[in-house]
Amino acid sequence: xxxxxxxxxxxxxxxxxxxxxxxAAVDTSAVIEQMSNISALAVQAKSELSQAAKGNDFQxxxxxxxxxxxxxxxxxxxxxxxxxFNGAKTEKEKKAAMKKIKAAYSxxxxxxxxxxxxxxxxxxxxxxAYVPNVTDSLWKSESARRVANDRxxxxxxxxxxxxxxxxATPE
Amino acid sequence: MNxxxxxxxxxxxxxxxxxxxxxxxxxxxxxxxxxQSIKVAEEVVVSVRKRLDASKKLxxxxxxxxxxxxxxxxxxxxxxxxxxxxxxxxxxxxxxxxRISSVSKKLAKDFTLLTITSAGIATANAKTVEMCxxxxxxxxxxxxxxxxxxxxxxxxSLQDIADAKTNYEQAKKLIVKGKSK
Numbered sequence: 001x002x003x004x005x006x007x008x009x010x011x012x013x014x015x016x017x018x019x020x021x022x023x024a025a026v027d028t029s030a031v032i033e034q035m036s037n038i039s040a041l042a043v044q045a046k047s048e049l050s051q052a053a054k055g056n057d058f059q060x061x062x063x064x065x066x067x068x069x070x071x072x073x074x075x076x077x078x079x080x081x082x083x084x085f086n087g088a089k090t091e092k093e094k095k096a097a098m099k100k101i102k103a104a105y106s107x108x109x110x111x112x113x114x115x116x117x118x119x120x121x122x123x124x125x126x127x128x129a130y131v132p133n134v135t136d137s138l139w140k141s142e143s144a145r146r147v148a149n150d151r152x153x154x155x156x157x158x159x160x161x162x163x164x165x166x167x168a169t170p171e
Numbered sequence: 172m173n174x175x176x177x178x179x180x181x182x183x184x185x186x187x188x189x190x191x192x193x194x195x196x197x198x199x200x201x202x203x204x205x206x207q208s209i210k211v212a213e214e215v216v217v218s219v220r221k222r223l224d225a226s227k228k229l230x231x232x233x234x235x236x237x238x239x240x241x242x243x244x245x246x247x248x249x250x251x252x253x254x255x256x257x258x259x260x261x262x263x264x265x266x267x268x269x270r271i272s273s274v275s276k277k278l279a280k281d282f283t284l285l286t287i288t289s290a291g292i293a294t295a296n297a298k299t300v301e302m303c304x305x306x307x308x309x310x311x312x313x314x315x316x317x318x319x320x321x322x323x324x325x326x327x328s329l330q331d332i333a334d335a336k337t338n339y340e341q342a343k344k345l346i347v348k349g350k351s352k
Contacts, residue, residue, distance in 0.1 A: 039335035053320035
């Protein structure tokens with residue numbers, strides 16, 4: 001009777017171990033597959049950006065840039081994790097690296113679902129969305145802006161000059 | 172064997188079965204993914220072929236004497252070369268997919284992996300061809316801002332494809348290792 005119990009316990013341990021071993025080891029092929037997936041997603045995001053840039057759609061460019069930034073960050077994390085996976089000596093280290101690569105892949109997918117906030121006119125105002133004016137940010141002073149906008153005549157009068165003075169000879 | 176013994180034996184077999192099922196299931200998932208990857212890569216390659224033809228027509232509209240012509244011609248040639256590469260990769264992926272059924276389970280998993288990797292490269296490569304064509308179209312429209320952005324993303328994505336190819340080579344090595352076992 002005791003022998004039978006021992007035998008059955010042994011069988012339990014053996015078959016259980018077979019099942020466990022079949023799943024336990026970290027699969028290198030799965031890691032490579034995830035890396036390949038992340039690279040493909042990064043190229044996909046860049047392709048989206050080039051499409052938006054070609055169309056000159058400001059809103060689409062902003063969203064595509066957000067996608068590119070997200071996938072790039074995920075790819076960077078995945079590369080770091082992949083390097084540590086290759087250098088890992090224990091199964092625990094490999095599992096930790098694999099977890100990071102999986103997280104990076106999820107992060108890339110999440111980034112592709114994001115969209116940039118819409119550039120809408122402020123409440124109560126109508127017209128097209130605000131598009132930053134490069135001249136405004138480069139030329140801070142009022143007179144500099146006037147010069148930049150080719151309004152020399154107004155600027156000249158504001159500075160105290162009168163028309164005709166410009167042509168007068170010094171003597 | 173008494174009742175307890177039978178019970179333990181049943182539990183043991185259940186554990187083994189769950190192990191086998193769990194080990195087999197990712198393989199099926201990979202095969203499904205491989206088929207999906209090939210389908211996506213096929214669609215991308217077909218659409219790229221259409222755009223490549225459209226791009227040739229566009230190139231014909233630009234004067235061969237203009238300074239842009241030579242640059243655009245070289246970009247189109249680069250796009251064509253990449254398209255041929257992605258087509259070859261796609262065919263390789265299909266070939267691997269066909270061999271999956273004829274190899275052992277362990278190898279089948281690796282072949283599926285290689286199929287996915289190849290299809291991934293085919294898709295990424297074809298996407299880069301699209302970027303080259305975007306560049307040609309933006310140049311033709313004199314969209315300077317677009318040209319600057321596209322030029323940068325082409326350079327970056329070529330690096331991504333190079334990385335994907337490195338992974339592909341590693342996957343191939345893994346299969347050779349699996350065969351020698």
